[in-house]
Amino acid sequence: MRVLVVGGGGREHALCWKLRQSPRLGALYCAPGNAGIAGVAECVPVAADDLAKLLRFAKEQAIDLTVVGPELPLTMGLVDRFAAAGLRAFGPTAAAARLEGSKAFAKELLRHAHVPTAFFGVFADPDDATRYVNEVGAPVVVKADGLAGGKGVFICRTVAEADEAIDELMRRRLFGDAGSRVVVEEFLEGDEVSFMALSDGTTVVPLAPSQDHKRVLDGDQGANTGGMGAYSPTPIVTPALESEIMQQVIEPIVQALAKQGTPYTGVLYAGLMVHDGRPKVLEFNVRFGDPEAEVLLSRLRSDLLDLLARTCEGRLAGETLEWDPRAAVCIVLAAEGYPGAVERGRPIDGLERLAGWANGTVFHAGTRIDDGRLVTDGGRVLGVTALGDTIDAAVTEAYAAVDQIRWPGMHFRRDIGHRALAAERKDGQHGGA
Numbered sequence: 001m002r003v004l005v006v007g008g009g010g011r012e013h014a015l016c017w018k019l020r021q022s023p024r025l026g027a028l029y030c031a032p033g034n035a036g037i038a039g040v041a042e043c044v045p046v047a048a049d050d051l052a053k054l055l056r057f058a059k060e061q062a063i064d065l066t067v068v069g070p071e072l073p074l075t076m077g078l079v080d081r082f083a084a085a086g087l088r089a090f091g092p093t094a095a096a097a098r099l100e101g102s103k104a105f106a107k108e109l110l111r112h113a114h115v116p117t118a119f120f121g122v123f124a125d126p127d128d129a130t131r132y133v134n135e136v137g138a139p140v141v142v143k144a145d146g147l148a149g150g151k152g153v154f155i156c157r158t159v160a161e162a163d164e165a166i167d168e169l170m171r172r173r174l175f176g177d178a179g180s181r182v183v184v185e186e187f188l189e190g191d192e193v194s195f196m197a198l199s200d201g202t203t204v205v206p207l208a209p210s211q212d213h214k215r216v217l218d219g220d221q222g223a224n225t226g227g228m229g230a231y232s233p234t235p236i237v238t239p240a241l242e243s244e245i246m247q248q249v250i251e252p253i254v255q256a257l258a259k260q261g262t263p264y265t266g267v268l269y270a271g272l273m274v275h276d277g278r279p280k281v282l283e284f285n286v287r288f289g290d291p292e293a294e295v296l297l298s299r300l301r302s303d304l305l306d307l308l309a310r311t312c313e314g315r316l317a318g319e320t321l322e323w324d325p326r327a328a329v330c331i332v333l334a335a336e337g338y339p340g341a342v343e344r345g346r347p348i349d350g351l352e353r354l355a356g357w358a359n360g361t362v363f364h365a366g367t368r369i370d371d372g373r374l375v376t377d378g379g380r381v382l383g384v385t386a387l388g389d390t391i392d393a394a395v396t397e398a399y400a401a402v403d404q405i406r407w408p409g410m411h412f413r414r415d416i417g418h419r420a421l422a423a424e425r426k427d428g429q430h431g432g433a
């Protein structure tokens with residue numbers, strides 16, 4: 001099969017790396033890709049949201065399957081446009097991608113399908129939103145309805161903070177039209193978990209559970225980021241909780257979308273808050289998480305190309321996935337200033353020392369070749385991903401690899417996996433695995 005991957009981050013490097021292992025793979029292209037992806041796929045200089053150029057390329061190159069990494073081309077209707085041209089693409093249609101593209105749509109569907117989630121209101125008028133906040137009190141969460149690059153959610157400790165958030169989103173339009181409506185919802189406490197499943201429209205197959213670290217600093221402090229690290233599996237998601245999530249969250253949502261004539265095809269990502277062993281949905285994403293994809297694809301033993309093709313063809317029934325029993329941990333190495341503005345073009349040293357690394361892979365998130373040298377080219381630069389018999393062993397292996405790499409201004413968290421490690425060690429004391 002001739003395959004095109006759309007995107008150019010760590011997730012797309014992991015997708016290309018895993019697709020490359022498939023015996024069914026013919027040619028592999030990635031648009032736009034990055035310096036690491038160039039080692040496993042042919043990079044094509046087309047932006048991930050340039051649907052017209054992507055479609056032309058796929059036609060010209062007779063691409064059999066296009067795999068879409070990021071959310072933007074999905075919400076813009078890449079899959080619909082490819083389907084109209086007779087081309088197959090992995091991911092939801094624009095109508096189904098509203099699950100991520102509109103938080104109001106997602107919340108209303110959750111309510112309609114009786115899926116547990118924080119109680120909420122949706123508002124198009126800032127005065128109504130303010131009145132609601134005064135009624136329910138703080139703490140409260142204010143969210144832009146539309147895509148805001150992971151910056152449209154405000155956790156407000158006071159009513160005044162919530163008023164300020166409403167003002168920024170709705171009156172000052174900090175994120176443009178994404179703030180024409182807001183969701184105001186109950187603040188939930190608990191442990192955050194990422195749960196992903198493949199859906200072919202009717203059949204759903206769970207992927208291994210994982211957790212990520214959103215905050216930039218150790219101890220989950222500082223600004224929110226796209227993700228500073230991830231690990232899988234997680235002790236919080238027991239087999240019992242996994243089946244509860246499938247039955248109470250994933251299946252009802254996929255059924256509801258099918259029933260309203262907009263079936264969901266692709267990977268469905270539920271961001272969950274688990275409290276007292278009960279899951280509640282924080283949000284949906286309509287693609288693989290990043291850096292969750294790096295740890296999941298490192299653990300996946302099944303043929304990814306086969307799985308993605310079956311998903312597109314509505315042939316997931318009877319499918320079960322094979323996983324490496326080892327744990328995987330990904331440490332994100334970020335550029336100075338991230339998650340704010342960053343300077344690009346800093347030369348990266350030390351990767352050559354990891355060339356024959358047996359227990360892990362360095363996925364590139366933001367790199368390019370400049371004058372024959374590997375340099376930084378984004379906020380998140382590398383995702384150092386290691387396998388180990390326990391989370392503890394994987395963490396040790398990953399940080400040993402991180403120690404080999406440096407560039408001016410590089411920063412990363414030193415406590416990735418800390419919650420799982422605490423659980424693992426407690427378990428160990430009780431004589432468990």
Ligand SMILES: Nc1ncnc2c1ncn2[C@@H]1O[C@H](COP(=O)(O)OP(=O)(O)O)[C@@H](O)[C@H]1O
Binds near residue numbers: 141185
């Ligand atoms: N109702 C809530 N209660 C507590 N924390 C929340 C709530 N909703 C969101 N959060 C926190 O804010 C983060 C971002 O919110 P999310 O809904 O995932 O939006 P996005 O990823 O689009 O920015 C979550 O990962 C979570 O840590």
Ligand SMILES: [Mg+2]
Binds near residue numbers: 271283
């Ligand atoms: Mg999120």
